[in-house]
Amino acid sequence: MSATRPLILSPGPHLHSVESTSRIMWWVNGSLAPAVAWGAFVFGPRVLLTILGSIAGAVVAESLAARMLRRPASVGDGSAVCTGLLLSLTLPPLVPWWIAFLGGAFGILLGKMIFGGLGFNLFNPAMVGRAFLMASFPLPMTAGWAAPRPWFGAPLDAVTTPTPLTTLREHGLSAAMQSLSGHGGPWNSLLMGFRSGSIGEVSMVLIALGAAVMLVRGIIRLTIPLSVMAGLAAVTAFSGAPGLHLLSGGLWLGAFYIATDYVTSPSTQGGRIAFGLLVGVLTGVIRMFGGYPEGICYAVLLGNAMVPAFNLWFRPHRRVLAGSPS
Amino acid sequence: MPMVLLEGQKPGAWQLLKNGIFSENPVFRLALSLCPAVAVTTTVANGWILGVAVLLVQVLSSGTVALTRQWILPQVRIPVYTIIIAVWVSAIDMTLAAFAPALYAQVGLYVKLIVAFAIIISRLEVFASRYPLVPSLWDATGMGLGFLLALLTIGAMREVLGNGSLAGIRLLPGKPLLFFALPAGGFFSIALLMALFNKLERMAATRHGRPAAPRAAAGGSHG
Numbered sequence: 317m318s319a320t321r322p323l324i325l326s327p328g329p330h331l332h333s334v335e336s337t338s339r340i341m342w343w344v345n346g347s348l349a350p351a352v353a354w355g356a357f358v359f360g361p362r363v364l365l366t367i368l369g370s371i372a373g374a375v376v377a378e379s380l381a382a383r384m385l386r387r388p389a390s391v392g393d394g395s396a397v398c399t400g401l402l403l404s405l406t407l408p409p410l411v412p413w414w415i416a417f418l419g420g421a422f423g424i425l426l427g428k429m430i431f432g433g434l435g436f437n438l439f440n441p442a443m444v445g446r447a448f449l450m451a452s453f454p455l456p457m458t459a460g461w462a463a464p465r466p467w468f469g470a471p472l473d474a475v476t477t478p479t480p481l482t483t484l485r486e487h488g489l490s491a492a493m494q495s496l497s498g499h500g501g502p503w504n505s506l507l508m509g510f511r512s513g514s515i516g517e518v519s520m521v522l523i524a525l526g527a528a529v530m531l532v533r534g535i536i537r538l539t540i541p542l543s544v545m546a547g548l549a550a551v552t553a554f555s556g557a558p559g560l561h562l563l564s565g566g567l568w569l570g571a572f573y574i575a576t577d578y579v580t581s582p583s584t585q586g587g588r589i590a591f592g593l594l595v596g597v598l599t600g601v602i603r604m605f606g607g608y609p610e611g612i613c614y615a616v617l618l619g620n621a622m623v624p625a626f627n628l629w630f631r632p633h634r635r636v637l638a639g640s641p642s
Numbered sequence: 643m644p645m646v647l648l649e650g651q652k653p654g655a656w657q658l659l660k661n662g663i664f665s666e667n668p669v670f671r672l673a674l675s676l677c678p679a680v681a682v683t684t685t686v687a688n689g690w691i692l693g694v695a696v697l698l699v700q701v702l703s704s705g706t707v708a709l710t711r712q713w714i715l716p717q718v719r720i721p722v723y724t725i726i727i728a729v730w731v732s733a734i735d736m737t738l739a740a741f742a743p744a745l746y747a748q749v750g751l752y753v754k755l756i757v758a759f760a761i762i763i764s765r766l767e768v769f770a771s772r773y774p775l776v777p778s779l780w781d782a783t784g785m786g787l788g789f790l791l792a793l794l795t796i797g798a799m800r801e802v803l804g805n806g807s808l809a810g811i812r813l814l815p816g817k818p819l820l821f822f823a824l825p826a827g828g829f830f831s832i833a834l835l836m837a838l839f840n841k842l843e844r845m846a847a848t849r850h851g852r853p854a855a856p857r858a859a860a861g862g863s864h865g
Contacts, residue, residue: 448821451826
C-alpha cells in the first residue's frame with residue numbers, strides 16, 4: 317500500500333453547515349402538505365393520483381438517469397420529489413395522472429439531469445415540465461379546471477369552472493368578482509381557497525403557512541417573493557384589478573416556492589431583487605397582454621435564463637481598506 | 643474523428659463520402675444549417691424534399707467552384723460563391739415550380755432559402771476552392787447525403803412523437819406529444835439525436851480498437 321493519498325481539489329464553497337440538501341428539500345416538501353391536503357379536499361381525492369403520478373415520473377426519471385450516467389442514486393435527497401410535487405401543484409385538477417407522470421419525467425430528464433443533475437440546471441425543472449405539458453397537451457392543461465366543493469354538502473363532480481384569472485381576462489373584473497361571490501364573498505374565496513384553479517394554488521392562507529415555515533427555518537428569504545409581488549403590482553397597478561392579480565393564480569406558489577429555487581435564482585441580494593422584479597413584471601405582462609391568463613411559469617423560465625447575467629452584474633465588491641495592497 | 647487533410651494529399655472517394663455522412667455530419671457534427679433542420683423536419687416527407695434539394699445544390703455549386711476556382715479572385719470569393727449558389731438554387735426553384743407545382747407549393751419558400759444555408763458555402767470555402775473537380779464532387783455528395791440523413795432521422799423522430807405517424811402512415815391514433823412538432827421540440831430532437839450520434843460513433847471507435855475521442859473535462863484534474 318502506498319501511503320500517498322490523491323490530492324483532491326474541489327471548487328468552492330468549502331464552508332459547511334448542518335443544513336444538508338436533503339434536510340432542506342424534505343422541509344420544503346413537508347411545508348407543502350397543507351396545500352396538498354386542501355387540494356384533495358376541495359377538488360376531490362382524485363388529485364392525489366395526479367400528485368403521485370407527477371412525483372413518480374420525477375423519481376423514476378431521476379433514478380434511471382443516475383443509473384445511465386453511473387452516478388450514485390440521488391433520489392433520496394428529496395429534490396426530485398420536490399420537483400414532482402411542485403409541478404403537480406401547478407396542474408389543473410382534472411389533468412390525468414399519466415400526463416402528470418410525463419411532465420415530471422420530462423422536467424427531470426431534460427430540465428435537470430441532462431445538465432448534470434442537481435445544482436447544474438439552468439431552468440427550474442418543475443417549470444420545464446409544465447411548459448412541456450402546455451405545449452403537448454394544450455386542451456387538458458387549459459380546460460381541466462374542476463369546480464371547488466363547498467365546506468358542507470356533496471362535492472361537485474365533473475363540473476368545470478374557469479379560473480378567476482380566465483374570467484377576468486375574458487369578461488372583465490366584475491364577472492371575475494361575480495364568479496367568486498359564493499362561499500362568503502370574493503376575498504374569503506380567494507384567501508381560503510374556494511375557487512377553481514391549479515391543485516395547490518387556490519388557498520393563499522395555506523401557502524402562506526407553508527412559506528412561513530420555510531422562512532422560520534431560514535430556508536428562503538423574503539427578497540425574491542417580495543420582489544416578484546412588487547413587480548407584478550407595478551405592472552397591474554393601473555389595470556383596475558391589482559388586488560385580484562396579487563391574490564390570484566399561482567403567484568404565491570410561484571413567488572415563494574418556485575422562484576426561490578436555490579439553483580435557478582441569483583446568489584446575491586441585488587441579483588435576487590432584479591430577478592424577482594423581472595419575474596413579477598413578466599407575469600403581469602403575460603397575464604395582461606400575452607396569450608395566457610396565467611404567466612408565472614413562463615416568467616420564471618425567462619427569469620431563469622437571465623440568472624447568469626444577474627450573477628455577473630450584481631457581483632459582491634471587495635472592500636478595499638485604506639493602506640491595504642490593491 | 644474529423645478528417646485531417648494535408649496540403650496536396652489526394653483523399654479517396656469512400657473516405658470523402660464517409661466524412662460527410664458520419665465524421666463531419668453537417669447537422670450532428672458541424673452543427674451547421676440547424677435553422678432549416680428545425681424548420682422543415684416536422685415530417686419525413688418535408689425533410690426528404692429539402693434534403694434532396696440541398697444535395698443537388700451542394701453538388702452543382704461545389705462542381706462549379708472546383709472548375710472555376712483559379713479565376714475567382716480571393717478578395718471577392720464570398721460574393722462569387724453566393725452568386726454561384728444563387729444560380730443553382732434559382733434553377734432548381736424554377737424546375738420544381740414548372741414540373742412539380744403541388745410539391746413546390748409546400749416547400750417553395752424553403753428551397754429559395756437554400757441560398758443562405760451555411761453548410762453549402764462552408765463546403766465551397768473549405769473544400770471546393772482548394773481541390774479539383776472529382777474530389778470536390780465526392781465531398782459535396784457526402785455532405786449532401788449527411789444532411790439528408792440528418793433531416794430524415796430528425797423528421798422521423800418528430801413525426802412519430804409529434805404526429806403519431808411515420809412517412810404519412812399512421813402508427814398511433816392521436817398526436818402523442820405535440821411538443822415535438824413545435825419548434826422547441828425540434829431543438830430538443832436535434833440535441834437528443836446528436837447525443838445518440840456521439841454515443842454510436844464512440845462505440846464504433848472503441849470496437850475498431852481506436853482510442854475514443856477524448857471527452858471534454860471528464861473526471862476533472864484529480865492529482
